[in-house]
Amino acid sequence: KAPSVPLQDIVEDSTSGAADAQSAADTTEPDTAVVDATEDTKVRPADKPLATQNPPQSQDSSGWVAAVHYSGTPDQIGAAVANGSFAAPAAGTKAYEKAWVDAKPTNGQMGPFGNGSATVWLAGTVKVDDDVAAILRLDRIRAAYVNGIQVPGDVYGHGLARVAVPLKKGENLVVVRGRGGQKVRVGIETSSAELHLNALDWTFPELRVGSDASTWMGVPLLELTGSGQSAIRCRVVDSDHWKGSEVALAGLAPLATSHASFRLLPKSAWTEPTKEGDKGIPVTLRVESMQSDFAYQWTLHLKVLPADAKFRQTFLSPVDRSVQYYGVVPPTDFDSQKSYGLALSLHGASVEAKGQANSYSPKDWLYVVAPTNRRRFGFDWEEWGHLNGLAALNDAKTRFNTDPLRTYVTGHSMGGHGTWQFGVHHADLFAVVGPSAGWDSFYTYGGSKKPTGPFIRARAHSDTSSFLSNLSNRAVYVIHGTADDNVPWSEGKNLYQKAKQHTSDIQYHWQQGAGHWWNGDKSKGADCVDWPDLFTLMKERKLNPTELTFSFTTPGPWYSESYSYARVRSAKSPEANCKLVSSFDGATLVLNTTNVRTLEIDGAALKAKGLTKITLNGEERALSDEPLIVGPTTGKRPGVHGPYNQVMHTPWCWVWPKDKPVYGAYVSYLSSTWAIIGNGQGCAVSDVDVSDEIAANYNLIHVGRSAKDAGAPDFVSWDDAGVTMAGKTFAGSAIQLIWDSGDRLHAAMWAPKGQESLLYMVVPFSSRSGMPDFLIWGNSGLSATGNFAADWSFDPNLAIGF
Secondary structure, three states: OOOOEOHHHHOOOOOOOHHHHOOOOHHHOOOOOOOOOOOOOOOOOOOOOEOOOOOOEEOOEEEEEEEEEOOOOOOHHHHHHHHOOOOOOOOOOEEOOEEOEEOOOEOOEEOOOOOOOOEEEEEEEEEEOOOEEEEEEEEOEEEEEEOOEEEEOEOOOOOOOOEEEEEOOEEEEEEEEEEOOOOEEEEEEEEOOOEEEOHHHOEOOOEEEOOOOOEEEEEEEEEOOOOOEEEEEEEEOOOOOEOOEEEEEEEEOOOOEEEEEEEEOEOOOEOOOOOOOOOOEEEEEEEEOOOOOOEEEEEEEEOEEOOOOOEEEEEEOOOOOOEEEEEEEOOOOOOOOOOOEEEEEEOOOOOOHHHHHHOOOOOOOEEEEEEOEOEOOOOOOOHHHHHHHHHHHHHHHHHHOOOOOOEEEEEEOHHHHHHHHHHHHOOOOOOEEEEEOOOOOHHHHHOOOOOOOOHHHHOHHHOHHHHHHHHOOOEEEEEEEOOOOOOOHHHHHHHHHHHHOOOOOEEEEEEOOOOOOOOOOOOOOOOOOOOHHHHHHHHHOOOOOOOOOEEEEEOOOOOOOEEOOEEEEEEOOOOOOEEEEEEEOOOOEEEEEEOEEEEEEOHHHHHHOOOOEEEEOOEEEEOOOOOEEEOOOOOOEOOEOOOHHHHHOOOEEEEEOOOOHHHHHHHHHHHHHHHHHHOOOOEEEEHHHOOHHHHHHOEEEEEOOOHHHHOOOOOEEEEOOEEEEOOEEEEOOEEEEEEEOOOOEEEEEEOOOOOHHHHHHOOOOOOOOOOOOEEEEEOOEEEEEEOOOOOOOOOHHHEEOO
């Protein structure tokens, strides 16, 4: 039976629930070996002449009116905006069943209107003399619609994000959708350039005296021609300080925003810190593309810090090739001959990673490394925040050559939740798990309903308590204020009691009368994170790299795959956790598995322990220095396993039909959303620009292409009549799915002609956006969904709606 579930109840808004529950307490916290880039080898454009650049010109808007909508009744404004029939009413009138009021900006801001549970709609106009590209600032706004074209806003109102839209000669209607109870800002500038770097939102390193190490810089790049661009060259210009370098970005969708990455190669070590009041070291960036007539150039400045200062370290993300950063507290009296530990510290909502690092006092025995959650709010340290934390950890361990057996995880508030998450899902990485003011899950803290059907498995990782047994061989230290009015003390107490059932090596500190963020005189940093007893425990604990007695449960190998000597490569069924139970009696090593289809055993590690065989599920197997792989190596496997979001766990590229600009606009929306929410790089090319090199280096997500052109499985097809899967047709429906393309995951998104707005119902970038292998939906909601079998075949028993 087809489920009658509104799609918005399945794909949750990235700003609802627990992330928003983080109060201003978080904002009171302190301010603010190298991985090579993989460059596309497509033929590069010839050097273009340098453009004469003029700054974007501010444009006035006028006639703003506002109306407020509360849930419980149909949103007729939203419906009219979606179908293109909306016209701005006059202030003091009633239209679309709502009263409209004057919303003239004051000091550039409008509102607030209604309360926090409301949706506020605002409409105004901007008049220009010619067709031109506009650069929008959309603070505290979910989305804007300019002449019907939808673009994302910055719901958190940081004031840094920019997106592009086309304006036509004459008057242009601008409609924005935001949350009630907040002031919003709409800024409009125009530019005649082809490309624009938004230096306000850059991701930058801090240089250090004595270092000549290469590093990275990331800056959002806006496409302004409306046609899209490919083979983009992101260059650092040779200068007194820098060697010339170049990194390729395969493509940008029409009017999209995407972070561009720049490689920084110093010519020599930095000799002295930047003096107060000085701009710092200049670095000139240059961009041009295959289609651009000109090259565009900007000069930014980087500060040099003392060698022992806390600093920002950048790295290239293995997820999307964007530049990310983490804050670092280096050890005191650094000695290159010493071995150091590493504490990974996860920040709370609204906190900058460098600010998190500033909360700690330096230690003489370890680094403190504070990654970003992709953004200050980001993904609650799940989904892409989880991936970025692990990437930062791997980069720091390699760069600083720390002792892998002395690695620990801690964090505060949202980062306390992340600490529990990282601890239970990656217990093999951390000797101590130390959450402060942490919460269990969206269900206990944010009040969200648990997902149902196939969505349960796609989001199974989020239910922290279900995986606490993985901490049986770990030390845990729980910190919480008893008067915390943000994350209730009960969250910490309950998790402590649950974890105590699995590990005896557990301690707590309840700070009597303390709120969410608190300090005292116990440490030189902020006591609620730099708690001395926590770091004493860390100093006393080390990992055993090859434990022989353990129990490990994972929601699936796509999220967490390994513990000690064992790695889960594939699950038998997507509908259950995978479990490993290992025991050793001094002579015989026994490993029993549940729901594990393919397993990899580290034979070399076990042989180093003097073992020559293992009894696996009752069958004795010999060990060698090579990995022992038991089970099929085809079908679902590492990197090609699902669920859907995994297609965006390694570099991906959206592909849209050049002759269908409506899909290019949706790809632009996705790319810009990813740039705003995830500080990310969104590769996008038209179907005529896809090269063998792009196909070899990216997971391709085909948007608006036919099933045949996309290479979809033969049991599914789509056309303007609807979607057909396994012989059942869903009329007027859209589809999203993944499949095994051979060496990589591929995906498709498609909607019938005239109903492309259905696609905007699905934007995957939130901490609660985990989705099954496929979705089919229409205007009335979800029609069908499910996961494919372990061999990538369709199984109706793993789906609903059939």
